[in-house]
Amino acid sequence: MSERVEVTLSINGRDYPLRLEPRRTLLDAIRDECGLTGTHMGCEHGVCGACTVLLDGQPIRACLMFAVQAEGAAIRTIEGLAAGDALNPVQRAFIAHHGVQCGFCTPGFLMLATGVLARDPDISDDELREVLSSNLCRCTGYQNIVTAVRAALAELRGGAA
Ligand code: FES
Ligand code: FES
Incomplete structure (x- = not known):
């Protein structure tokens, strides 16, 4: 050692x-x-x-x-990520849009999305999909994860999800 x-x-x-x-x-x-x-x-x-x-x-x-x-x-x-019992927007969106199945990949996606949305709130949809493709999920087929992160981004921008 x-x-x-x-x-x-x-x-x-x-x-x-x-x-x-x-x-x-x-x-x-x-x-x-x-x-x-x-x-x-x-x-x-x-x-x-x-x-x-x-x-x-x-x-x-x-x-x-x-x-x-x-x-x-x-x-x-x-x-x-959460402030006490208050989940952050990405966490709430993953729940609302069923972005979690087994949950193994979920912490990684939540941290990735939180970091990217804070750094680049003007990120385009294509860029967002490209960024999210860097993490692997074997359960969800990605669509609900993408939908959840888009919804969190819409909330950040003050628009509708
Ligand atoms: S455990 Fe680090 S990238 Fe897979
Ligand atoms: S939810 Fe199971 S690996 Fe992503």
């Missing part, structure tokens, strides 16, 4: 002081060291998007980054 290093991760506004091996991924640290298991582990090599979290507002794949590289950044996970 290699030597452990000290690193403090800031996740959902809370600091997590950790001692871990430098080879540990951010995904491992979030799940195993911080106990935030809402971020899911799928392929572990950057393909499925189940591990998507926000790093300084940008959606990233936590399995492709070492935890030590995330020190100093504001990390947001699925546990940090």
